[in-house]
Amino acid sequence: MKQGLAAIGLAVLPVMAWPSSDEAWDAFRTAVAQSCRALVEAPASASVAVEVNPFGSESYGAALVTAGSDRMVCIYDKAAGTAELTAPFADAAAQ
Helix, strand or coil: CHHHHHHHHHHHHHHHCCCCCHHHHHHHHHHHHHHHHHHCCCCCCCCEEEEECCCCCCCEEEEEEEECCEEEEEEEECCCCEEEECCCCCCHHHC
16 A cells, blocks of 8 residues: 555656646746847847747756857756856857
């Protein structure tokens, strides 16, 4: 009996850390997109795209960011509400 209860507890535990509604997930994705876009240093006329991973990991949100020909990864700390942007990836064709 104890094993059954432990298995149920472990199965439910990760779900408890997730937002509880579609609205909460939408707010999360908006926060990631806005935080990541704010970190991009590009002229106002530059084309910037932020593709947010719908759920991220347990602790972090993630987004692929493109600004012109640069491709970067943005990591969003769910607990702190802050984001960091990696340096651009090297052009694979140039390697």
